[in-house]
Amino acid sequence: MQKITIVICNYNHGRFLADAIDSSLSQDYPETGVLVIDDGSTDGSREIVESYAGRIRALYKENGGQVSAYNDAVNMIDTEFVILLDSDDLLYKGAVSEVMQAFEAGDSVKVQFRLDVVDSAGKPSGKYVPHSVAPVDCGRLLRRGWLYPSPPASGNAYRTSALKKIFPVPEASSNRYGADFYAIYGVALLGAIAMIPKSLGAYRVHRTENTGIDFANSDSIDKAPRALTKRWSILRQLARSRLGIELPPSFHDFSLEKAYFCSAVYRASFAKRWRWVSRQSHGYLRSIVANPFWSYKKKIGMLALSSLCLLPYSPLSDFAVRYISNPLARRRL
Known part of the structure; x- marks a missing residue:
């Protein structure tokens, strides 16, 4: 044994x-x-x-x-x-x-x-x-x-x-x-x-x-993207020097893109939400549509839920953002 x-x-x-x-x-x-x-x-x-x-x-x-x-x-x-x-x-x-x-x-x-x-x-x-x-x-x-x-x-x-x-x-x-x-x-x-x-x-x-947009024990919504980017850079160095493996300069992760998305649209004005989607949502959408770990059903569901975040009725839009960001708040919301 x-x-x-x-x-x-x-x-x-x-x-x-x-x-x-x-x-x-x-x-x-x-x-x-x-x-x-x-x-x-x-x-x-x-x-x-x-x-x-x-x-x-x-x-x-x-x-x-x-x-x-x-x-x-x-x-x-x-x-x-x-x-x-x-x-x-x-x-x-x-x-x-x-x-x-x-x-x-x-x-x-x-x-x-x-x-x-x-x-x-x-x-x-x-x-x-x-x-x-x-x-x-x-x-x-x-x-x-x-x-x-x-x-x-x-x-x-x-x-x-x-x-x-x-x-x-x-x-x-x-x-x-x-x-x-x-x-x-x-x-x-x-x-x-x-x-x-x-x-x-x-x-x-x-x-x-907490029923806001932060999740669990993770880094803050502002700190998380910086921390993950730093860790990926270090992992690339380790992979290259110790394993002889070359990782790409950037990575794809729904959790990270979700942090960008939710922090940009949560409690934002209707115009600001749409401005972010029209100019900066490429990474977020890619992390859903091209996600190799998700079923088509889950991708369609997440796209539909994300679209609710862009409605002019802010109580519903902010509800959708919290639902996406913080699973622990769902049973109360």
Whole structure:
């Protein structure tokens, strides 16, 4: 039986950390180890980790950001398989067993699975991520610049040997976060991706009461485009220097184009909405019409929904924008 490590990267999430550790220790796959990387927490997280002495491994480091924590984690992992679990998320009891079955069924470099979206108290929202199924050969489309549908960090399991070809990632003040971006998309350049079409864990969202256009725990609507563009640039450099793969200068991603679209038309005047669509909507429309991961039905539905954002009746238009941008607001709207 092959071994797997669940790595929990934590920074000041002490109020959730015990749940993440307990969910990892309760896995029904016998050869499961747990490693906690504490990135200089100041909220008492260290005491929580120390209470599990003898049951888990731990590294206490100075605060350096998520990229730094991932670099240390990948360097420390001594098993061929790993799940990188965020400290405010958790895994269901049979998650590791299902992941290992998927790895054993083929030569995948990554196995991904859905995550149920819960609020800060752990209450289910009725939503899950991701909504689309990624093809096995994500790398082929990635080489053309298409970011494939993936769950957040905690919904991914990797072959460590593949991760070690991507990490360490350069650490800089402008690149402290988003380490899962490099793992999720970098590894896809190295082999097949397997998808388990069921929820095997929970993704905790801390802003479920916000009914605006921001979504979950992601970067702000203004910051997200800049952050993703920076990460793509770094991934291109890593792919070129370490893998001999040349990625295109720009990438295609509905989430990013959605951020541009929603920030431009939300609560904007009727004239401003149409001006943006007539002059700047090419990328947004391309991310829908040419999206290789969506069915025709989904594309038509999204185009129809987007058209509602351009109606002169602003309450309905803004409703449509919120519906597109923030899935967590849908059950209330």
